[in-house]
Amino acid sequence: MRDWEIRISEASGVPYYRQIVDQIGQLIRSGHLAPGEKLPSVRELAAELLVSLITTRRAYAELENAGLIRRRQGYGSFVAEEIERASHEQALKKIREDFEETLHAARRMGLENAEIHRVFEELIEGEDEDHEQ
Amino acid sequence: MSSELIHISNLEIRRGAFSLEIDQWSLRPGEVVGLVGPNGAGKTTFLERLAGLRGSRAGKVSVLGRDPRVDPSVREELGFMSDDMPLFTLRIGALLRMLSGYYPNWDAGLVETLVEKFKLDPQDKVHKLSKGQGTRLRLITAMAFRPRILLLDEPATGLDVMGRRTLLESVLDIVRDPERSVIISSHMLADVERVADRLLVLDQGKVIREGRTDSLVGEGRSLEEALLDWGAAG
Numbered sequence A: 001m002r003d004w005e006i007r008i009s010e011a012s013g014v015p016y017y018r019q020i021v022d023q024i025g026q027l028i029r030s031g032h033l034a035p036g037e038k039l040p041s042v043r044e045l046a047a048e049l050l051v052s053l054i055t056t057r058r059a060y061a062e063l064e065n066a067g068l069i070r071r072r073q074g075y076g077s078f079v080a081e082e083i084e085r086a087s088h089e090q091a092l093k094k095i096r097e098d099f100e101e102t103l104h105a106a107r108r109m110g111l112e113n114a115e116i117h118r119v120f121e122e123l124i125e126g127e128d129e130d131h132e133q
Numbered sequence B: 001m002s003s004e005l006i007h008i009s010n011l012e013i014r015r016g017a018f019s020l021e022i023d024q025w026s027l028r029p030g031e032v033v034g035l036v037g038p039n040g041a042g043k044t045t046f047l048e049r050l051a052g053l054r055g056s057r058a059g060k061v062s063v064l065g066r067d068p069r070v071d072p073s074v075r076e077e078l079g080f081m082s083d084d085m086p087l088f089t090l091r092i093g094a095l096l097r098m099l100s101g102y103y104p105n106w107d108a109g110l111v112e113t114l115v116e117k118f119k120l121d122p123q124d125k126v127h128k129l130s131k132g133q134g135t136r137l138r139l140i141t142a143m144a145f146r147p148r149i150l151l152l153d154e155p156a157t158g159l160d161v162m163g164r165r166t167l168l169e170s171v172l173d174i175v176r177d178p179e180r181s182v183i184i185s186s187h188m189l190a191d192v193e194r195v196a197d198r199l200l201v202l203d204q205g206k207v208i209r210e211g212r213t214d215s216l217v218g219e220g221r222s223l224e225e226a227l228l229d230w231g232a233a234g
Helices: A016-029 A042-049 A053-065 A082-108 A113-132 B043-050 B072-077 B092-100 B108-117 B131-143 B161-174 B189-195 B213-217 B223-229
Strands: A069-072 A076-079 B006-015 B018-027 B032-036 B058-063 B078-082 B149-153 B181-185 B198-203 B206-212
Touching (some): A016 A053, A053 A069, B018 B206, B032 B223, B043 B078, B078 B131, B092 B131, B131 B161, B161 B189, B198 B213
Parallel strands (some): B149 B181
Antiparallel strands (some): B006 B018, B006 B058
C-alpha cells in the first residue's frame, strides 16, 4: 500500500500538471518518496487523479527535467537516487559559475544587458530549431 | 496510418440546411478526445456518423480500417452511448443478462462493479428509471463489452457529482489500455478539460480548433473561457 497521495484542486487555478509536479517534488524532498522508489505509471496516475494522460505525462517530464525522477523505457518511473539529484544540483551550480564568468567578460568588453540577452536568446532559439528538425 | 483507430478525410454530412465538414482528423490509440462546441455545432451528427448510424454526402470514414456504414461488423468494437438511445423495458438485471448474450467480450465483473458504483438496483424496471439512472444504465451497456473505441454523447446529463466522478473514472480506466480510446462530447467543460488529451472544437458544422488540450486552452484560463474567446460558447 502506498502511504502518500496527491490531491488535485479544481478551484486553485494552478494547472493540474503543476500541482502534480509540486506535490511529488515535495514528497521526494521530504523523503516520503525514497530514492529508487517506483512511481505509478502515467496511465495509473491519470486514472487515480482523474486527469488526462497528457497532464500526467507532462508532469513526469518536468520532474525528470528537474532531476527528481528518472524514467527507464519499459520499466517505469523511479525517484532519482540522491547522487543523481546531487549531480543535477551540481550541474546547475557549475553552469551558474560559467555564466557568471561569461557575464564578467561581456561587461569588460562593454556590452549592454540587452545585447547579452539577445545573444543568449539567439543561441537558445537556434538550439530549439535544431531539436525540432 | 495503421496505428490510427479512426481516420476522417474530406467528410461532408448534410442534414437539411445544416452541413458538417471535417477535412482531416484522426483518433489515435490510448487517448481521450473531447468533442466540444455550442448546440448545433454538429457533435452528435459526427458521433452518429462514426457509429454508422447515419451516412455522409462525401469523404471517407475509416474506423479500425472499415466504414461502419458499409461494414456494420466494426460496431462490435465500438461502444456508442447517447442519451436518447432506447432501452428495452425489462428489469435492469434482466436487460443486462440479455445484452450479455450478444457480446462475446461482455465483462460481467465490470458490469457488476459499475452497477454498484452507479447505485443501480438490478430489480428496478428500466422504464421507471429517472433521467440520471437511465444515463448511468446506458453508460454501463456501452462500456460493458470493453470496446476498442467508446463514443460518448453527453454522458453526464442528469448525473450528480458522484455520478460524474464515476463517469470520469470509467473513461480513464478505459485508456489504461493503450490500445483503446474514448471520444467524449459534453457540456461539462471542466470535466472534458480534465480528462481529454486532445480537443476537437466544432462550431456551426466547422472545425474551429483541434489539438492538444493544454496547448489549445493555455495556462491561466479554463476551457470555458477559451471557448468564449473563440466565439464558440453556448
